[in-house]
Amino acid sequence: xxxxxxxxxxxxxxxxxxxxxxxxxxxxxxxxxxxxxxxxxxxxxxxxxxxxxxxxxxxxxxxxxxxxxxxxxxxxxxxxxxxxxxxxxxxxxxxxxxxxxxxxxxxxxxxxxxxxxxxxxxxxxxxxxxxxxxxxxxxxxxxxxxxxxxxxxxxxxxxxxxxxxxxxxxxxxxxxxxxxxxxxxxxxxxxxxxxxxxxxxxxxxxxxxxxxxxxxxxxxxxxxxxxxxxxxxxxxxxxxxxxxxxxxxxxxxxxxxxxxxxxxxxxxxxxxxxxxxxxxxxxxxxxxxxxxxxxxxxxxxxxxxxxxxxxxxxxxxxxxxxxxxxxxxxxxxxxxxxxxxxxxxxxxxxxxxxx
Ligand code: IPM
Ligand code: MG
Numbered sequence: 091x092x093x094x095x096x097x098x099x100x101x102x103x104x105x106x107x108x109x110x111x112x113x114x115x116x117x118x119x120x121x122x123x124x125x126x127x128x129x130x131x132x133x134x135x136x137x138x139x140x141x142x143x144x145x146x147x148x149x150x151x152x153x154x155x156x157x158x159x160x161x162x163x164x165x166x167x168x169x170x171x172x173x174x175x176x177x178x179x180x181x182x183x184x185x186x187x188x189x190x191x192x193x194x195x196x197x198x199x200x201x202x203x204x205x206x207x208x209x210x211x212x213x214x215x216x217x218x219x220x221x222x223x224x225x226x227x228x229x230x231x232x233x234x235x236x237x238x239x240x241x242x243x244x245x246x247x248x249x250x251x252x253x254x255x256x257x258x259x260x261x262x263x264x265x266x267x268x269x270x271x272x273x274x275x276x277x278x279x280x281x282x283x284x285x286x287x288x289x290x291x292x293x294x295x296x297x298x299x300x301x302x303x304x305x306x307x308x309x310x311x312x313x314x315x316x317x318x319x320x321x322x323x324x325x326x327x328x329x330x331x332x333x334x335x336x337x338x339x340x341x342x343x344x345x346x347x348x349x350x351x352x353x354x355x356x357x358x359x360x361x362x363x364x365x366x367x368x369x370x371x372x373x374x375x376x377x378x379x380x381x382x383x384x385x386x387x388x389x390x391x392x393x394x395x396x397x398x399x400x401x402x403x404x405x406x407x408x409x410x411x412x413x414x415x416x417x418x419x420x421x422x423x424x425x426x427x428x429x430x431x432x433x434x435x436x437x438x439x440x441x442x443x444x445x
Contacts, residue, residue, distance in 0.1 A: 091120050091398050094150040096127040096143065099172055100371025101381035101434075102156025108383035108438025109154060109390045112410075115445045116394075116403050123150075127179075128158025128172035128371070138175035147179055152397040153364040154390065155179070157371035172371075180220050185356035185364050186256070187263045188218040188335065189392070192322075192342040192352060197415040201347035201424045204319065209345050214325045215267060216342055218335025219260040220356055223286070224250040225332045252286045252331065254293055259359070261297035264329035268304045271326055275306050278314045278330035278338065290331060311338070318342060339368055348423040350382030353389035355396050363397040365389040379433045382421040384411055387441055410444035417444075 093113075097106040110122065125131075125143040132138045138158065147153045158172035168174065179185070194202065194212035202209050227249030261277075268275045277294040279287035291308055298306040309317065311334045317324065318338065322345050330338060343349040352368040367385030375381055388411060395404040419440050420429040432440065 091118070091152075092150045093120055093122045093393075094143075094147045094153045095122050095124040096147070096153060097124070097130075097156040098128040098158040098175070098371060099130055099160050100157055100373045100376040102128070102158065102371050104376070104379065104381050104434050105367065105383040105386040106154060106156040108434060108441075109386040111438050112387050112407060112441050112445065113154075113390050115442045116406070118398075118400065118403065120398075122154075127155070128175045129160050129163050131175065132163065132166075132170060132172065136170075138170060138172050139178040143175075144178065144182055147364070148183060151362065152393045153179065153183075154386075154393060155364050155366035156386065157367065157369065159371045160373045162373075176366075177225065179364060180356060181226060183362060183364065184221065184358040184360075185362075186219060186221040186359075187260060187357045188220040189267075189355045189357070189396075190216040190218060190335075190339040190342070190352060190368055192216065192339075192346050194346045195351070195412065195415055197412075198347035198351070198424055200426050201420075202345060204322075204345060209322060212323055212345055214322065214342065214345075215271065215327045216335060216339045217260065217264045217267060217327060217329040218339060219252075219256065219329075219331050220335075221332075222252050222256045223332035224248050227251045250284065250286045250333070252289055254289065257290050257293040258297055260329060261294050262300075264327055265297065265301040265304050265306075268327040269301065273304045274326040275304055276314070276325055276328045277306060277308050278311050278328060278334055279308065280311050280334070281308075282310060286331070294329075314338060315341060318345070343368055348382060350385050350421065350423045351388070353385050353392050355389070355392040357396060361397060363393060365393040365397075379435060380422050381434050382423050383434050383438050384421075384441075387411060387438070406445060407441075410441045413444040414440040 097103040232243035232246040281287040343352040349369045391404040391407040394400040
């Protein structure tokens, strides 16, 4: 089993180091190869997703990804910005199905900004379509640019588009995931305004015919954003497009106590996957040793489950995370009175020991 390890920028290197540490404790027959991605790759090779990194990722069973981005690259032409690396990996590998589970661990109920009774026992699954929508719409650009470059442009546009097959395949993923859970899917769109959303809703209803055991309902995205903080436990599987899924998954992460707890899996039709925390590179806290590595460690568990067929090992990691939380260990983002504040490395060490 071959794993491409792409730490990236900012806290990416720190959290991935802890995830690799945990993975090594399992002593599985794994081959790991590390490569540069994002701003780090731009510095070294002049491109955020060098050919060699993409090749390595495509030739691996799974990719363990940290995070990319830094404000210092904001002035670069868009194709050279760090974020293009993750978008390029998703598109080139066909990673259309993004799983972002939001589970509130009992020990962290107090760490959320919401009332404990709202989130205690929370276990929802956001399924985000990842290779379509306004992220990849054509054409895109700034109209009336001075010299073909953006400064000074008077108008800009991006195109939101979805095709029927793109919606169908993510619908199947959502209904099949729901069959293994409470058999309910909420499809989130903005069909009162957008044609892409009307198509999305129509196709969801069509595909639902093939899953008579699953109940489908629909919610407008603005209402969904409100319901997520009003009554989050009313959701089970939430399926939505790329842009809405980006926003709602950040929102949902706070239901779990911290965005530092939310893992993710991005899968293609062949079962290859990219695993990354849902959070970003957090340049403001990079290098301080205070980032929470648990989202990345939990992403490793998802990798073992979805791409490497190692369910038992995945469960062991999840149990180890529970155990360190039980022991009262907390990075700053999930710290509350009466618990023990630990660093990124100490948290990784603790999970390794618990394993
Ligand atoms: C995410 C991130 C990315 C996205 C960025 C880094 C391009 O926010 O994975 O949620 O928007 O998809
Ligand atoms: Mg995001």
